[in-house]
Amino acid sequence: MNPYQQKKRWKYSLLTFAVVIASGSLFYTSYLVKKIAQSERTRAQVWAMSIKMVTSSDDNDFLSYVLAVRDSSIVPAIVIDEKGDFKFTRGLDTTKTFIKLSPEELKESKQKYDLDYFKDELAYMKKQHEPIRLTILNEPWLVYYKDSALLTQLKMFPYIQLSVIAIFLMMAYTAFSSSRKSEQNQVWVGLAKETAHQLGTPISSLMAWIELIKDKFNAENDPLMAEMENDVRRLEIVADRFSKIGSKPKLEEHLVYDVVKEFVDYFKVRVSNKISFELTGSTELYAGLNIPLFDWVLENLLKNAVNAIDGTGSIKVDISGNRLKKQVYIDVTDTGKGIPRSKFDTVFQPGYTTRKRGWGLGLSLTKRMVQNYHNGQIFVRDSELGKGTTFRIVLKSVNHDNPTTA
Template sequence: MKQHPYRYNKQQWKFLLFLFAALIATASLLYSNYLVKSLSKSERTKAEVWAMSTKSIVTMPDVNDEFISFISAVRDSLSLPAIITDKNEAIVAWRDLDSTKTDNPNDPDSLKQYDPDYFQKQLNKMKKAHPPIHISLDSGQEWRVYYHDSNALAQLRIFPYLQLSLIAIFLIIAYTVFNSIRDSEQNLVWVGMAKEAAHQLGTPISSMMGWLELARVTYDAEDDSVFNEMERDIKRLEIVADRFSKIGSTPSLTNHAVYPVVEEYVNYFKVRTSQRITFELVGDQQVEAKLNVQVFDWIIENLLKNAVNAIEAEGKISINISENIAKEEIFIDISDTGKGIPRANWEVIFQPGYTTRKRGWGLGLSLTKRMVYYHQGQIFVKESEIGKGTTFRIILKSNLRYEPTQI
């Protein structure tokens, strides 16, 4: 497989942009993690100071009131949810918990209820959040200080992920919008080039038709087979020019019997192909579908050319037209005895830029799929086997109310 240079460069840019975004995301996460660790260490220090100040108030009752007031002020300034227990897990003190569930039940003036289950749940959460801080008392007993993160630290932990998610959403939206704008601009360029090519071809084609008529008269060869084939080729050029002039517009669709349309192009194509390749056209000659004949010819042309390119020496190309009456569908199967397509590439071959030819642009099947879609149909690889050949299937509706789109 060979990719078109434009497609290859586009993939390189996408990879580099993805790598750059990954580096930004990694740097953001690392820095946020550094901040989280710093604040987490600071909060552990707060918990230790709060526990020590509580110890001072409880174990030093004889200290003057001014010192106690100072210690109390220091303790109250440390805003952090925490619980102190003894070695038997009995709660000794707490701070910054839900005041509606922590008032002392022994206080007759309290109208709020003490909730033991609430304390136990909070204690379990704190045990999971951080290892306890151990404080030894002069009496030989031990306190254990449990705490969990403040609201600020908890929000900081999730902030980088929220930030990256919002950035990712913004980038996706921006990429989609700019990609759409770029594709629209490219489509306008291609449409303009196609119409200009059709316009430029008009004059020489008309001149060639005139010169052909002059040659016939000059050499008295009205029924000469060579001149007749030249005329068919010139008319074919007119059809090609007309195709290009229709790009970007919405050509009309009308009812046609599918078999004669395919047959006419096959008869034209096979005499211009190696005699070592045989053609077979079979199927229902009566089924009809809404077609734009010139555009539909282009579909058949691309598929037959691909089939010829897939056959390295001699082989056979078969076209089978059938109808599924129950589903009102027409099947057009184009098979070759060529080299086949790997199963992994059955979808990829319809993408712009994919080609196995050294000088190919990789636009044929992509354009074919677009033209089939214009006919409200489907095209896909029905089956393929390496070394044995490939079958493409086109599905058209035999009875449709169309809403035509641009080619």
């Protein structure tokens, strides 16, 4: 299995496990909330019945007991008659609930309590629970109540708990990811510099051997020797590329078209003649480039395009720009097998490859060199299975006089 796919499967497994834990927590909390809600309704019913007992009994001892039971209820409640007039309240804001007067006194003293507060509380209670109906002195009364502060807190607790856990996990993941990227960068840099060091000695030897062959066989103007020298110089460039990884390369202003054309001309003679190359677009756009590293970017994209083409095909490189955004666009289009839309981002992940012998590092390195070293962007602009793919490089434009608007 592809290492990236394996890592992705682990992520999905952990996410599924987290969802199961969260669902279990919510389910259990919901179960507790229902039990407490049933208990609170029972308390509200006891409180409602106590009101009926208070209004219909003359036994002082019994009334004292009933009042004690009533006052033990912690459920906020409001009692109204069929006309909607307030009769009693329980567990509301004491600074707004001056409602211990008789009904007659209450009607004359509305300014002594906050009527809007009662109406808001009553509307809220009506949304929460069905009322408890009583008949007192042959008059129907309605007892409305709402969840206690304890029950409300219990309802909110799992969401607060899960939010805290989620924030902690995000922080832990960010720290872990940052640490892992740092380790990866150290591995990249160490491997690259060691590769450059190892290549140095054989490259120097090859250059010396070429000079000896020229002298011994009088092959100064032999075209084969010229090609060998080109390849040795190419090896020098590769070693130079690896040596630059890990350090901030110096960017210089270059005409983008000329840089791209020089590399395409070098590359196309080294692949099958069944694949045609075309370079189009603006010839007047400048950008800050590090030639060895940018050639590496082009090489990886063109190799990727060649590998995507099965047999005969074509590769087109188009250069354009946007004057308003001050950007240069380099589009590399092939007529290969294409990339599924779901893999547009995945192709840049280390280890992702569709080739049996591939390492899955080419496009990952390419993205690193474009973003980290050239302050640009690279992404899959478009792709269709069976028809081809277009990769786009976005660079900052240095010259903005005559760019073509894309």
